[in-house]
Amino acid sequence: MKVIRAEILGFCEGVRRAVEMARQASLDGAERGSRVYTLGPLIHNSGVLDSLKERGVICLEPEDSADGIPAIPYDPAESPVVIIRAHGVSPAVEKELKRRGVTIVDATCPRVKVSQREAADYAAKGYVVFLAGEKNHAEIKALLGYVQDSSLGRGLVVSESAEAEAAAEELYRREPEAKTALKTVLIGQTTIRVEEYRAIGKRIRRFFPALEIVDSICGATVERQRALSELCGEVDALVIAGSKESANTRRLLSLALERGKPAWLVETAADLPAAIGAYKTVGLSAGASTPDSLVDEVEEALTQ
Numbered sequence: 574m575k576v577i578r579a580e581i582l583g584f585c586e587g588v589r590r591a592v593e594m595a596r597q598a599s600l601d602g603a604e605r606g607s608r609v610y611t612l613g614p615l616i617h618n619s620g621v622l623d624s625l626k627e628r629g630v631i632c633l634e635p636e637d638s639a640d641g642i643p644a645i646p647y648d649p650a651e652s653p654v655v656i657i658r659a660h661g662v663s664p665a666v667e668k669e670l671k672r673r674g675v676t677i678v679d680a681t682c683p684r685v686k687v688s689q690r691e692a693a694d695y696a697a698k699g700y701v702v703f704l705a706g707e708k709n710h711a712e713i714k715a716l717l718g719y720v721q722d723s724s725l726g727r728g729l730v731v732s733e734s735a736e737a738e739a740a741a742e743e744l745y746r747r748e749p750e751a752k753t754a755l756k757t758v759l760i761g762q763t764t765i766r767v768e769e770y771r772a773i774g775k776r777i778r779r780f781f782p783a784l785e786i787v788d789s790i791c792g793a794t795v796e797r798q799r800a801l802s803e804l805c806g807e808v809d810a811l812v813i814a815g816s817k818e819s820a821n822t823r824r825l826l827s828l829a830l831e832r833g834k835p836a837w838l839v840e841t842a843a844d845l846p847a848a849i850g851a852y853k854t855v856g857l858s859a860g861a862s863t864p865d866s867l868v869d870e871v872e873e874a875l876t877q
Contacts, residue, residue, distance in 0.1 A: 575854045576875045577807055579800040582814075583868050585793035585861035587682030588616050591659040592625075594680045599628040602654050607676070610645060611656045612666070613711060615680065616862040617819035619840065630656070642669050652676055659862075660711035661685045663718020664693075684763050684791045685712055691787055692719040695758045696726035701744065703737065703784075704730045705773045706762025710820055713762055731773060738776035745780040757781045763791040764821035764861070766798060766828065793861055794821055801825055801858045802832065808856035810849060811836040814871045815860030822860025829858075841867070842874035849875070 584592075595615050602609040610631045614622055622632060633643040633655075645653055654676045657667070661681040670677055681689075695702050702720045706713040708730050720728035729744070731737035748755060759777060761770045767790060774786045805811070811829045815822030817838060829836035835852070839845055849855060855875055859868045 574850070574852070574875060576872055577804065577854065577856050578868075578872070579797070579804045579856065579858040581793075581796045581800040582857070582859040583861070583863050583865055585791070585797075587659055587684055587791070587793070588862050591615055591656075591680035591682065592621060594678055595625055595630055595656050596628065598654055598656055598678050599625065599630050603629060605652070607652050607654050609654045609656065611658055612642065612662060612670075613658050613660075614818075615656060615658045617816040617822070617860075618862045618864065618867075619816060620867055621862070621864055642666055642673075645673065645675060654678060656680050658711065659685070661689060661715040662711075663715050664722040665718055666715075682763070682791075684793075685715075688712075688716060688760055688763060688787070688789045689719045691789070692716050692728075692760055693722060695760075695785075696720040696723035696728070698756070699725045700727075700756045700758045700785075702726070702728045703740070703757065703759045703773075703777055704728055704761075705732075705737070705759060705770055706730065706765055707732055707820055710762060712764075716760065716762075733769065734772040734776045737773040738779065741777040741780040755781070756785075757783070758785040758787060760787045761789045762820065763789060764794045764824065765790060766824050767795060791861075794824075797821070797825065797858070797861060798828055801828055801856075804856040804858065805829060805832040805834050808834070808854045809852040810834060810854075811856040811858065812845065812849065812871060812875065813838045813858050813860070814840075814867050815863040816840055819860045819862050822863065825858055825860060829856075839871060842870045845871070845874055 656678045720726040826838045
């Protein structure tokens, strides 16, 4: 079997930065005798999270509490450290962390930070902010929090074009003068596919022609999707390495299937299906939260 890697795959700079910050925080915490936590999974990759756990980094699950912040054992002499994950958190969560007196390490992806500032700015100007992405994704929840942090903030989360059109129509019917008087803007999850984002914007503009669309898609996401599209023309089947929890990894799988290629998402080499052995040339891609070690492991298993 011949294995061809996508030209661009695996860790993006935002994820690499977050992992490096968490590792450094674990070293600093060990030196000071401080416990180190992440507020939710730092990134969507179980192998990386297990590695951080071995270093003493404890993952707190925000969903286990009413305000999104689980109880953090606090000892003033210890000064616990809380790492904000790559997907970011809402201003309300960050304010609460500061109120509790913990040390914050902000590992939010810089590109996500840009989207957060834009969401806050538009909300403060009175715009209705349409957010394109997965409702339960940490990045979208944080963005919605930035919109709602403004006294004028109104945010609508839409996951696909039909839902976007329905939300826009409802808003238009509820406010008859909205078409000309209401200011609207669309901001997307950084990992959304370009085609999805354009389709959502097109549907909203049926009711709000003046809709402003922010170029919020991460360049790393676009590059990985482009590289995968090019790879589809060279191979018989594809394997996408990464976590099922990773939105950008799932989108790579969807893209491969849309191109008419047999494709599988694997979290470890052990997940490779027996059916893959029937193909002579297999393409290998990986999500932005997939470490190099997993890509190497999957490639070695394929070649064997």
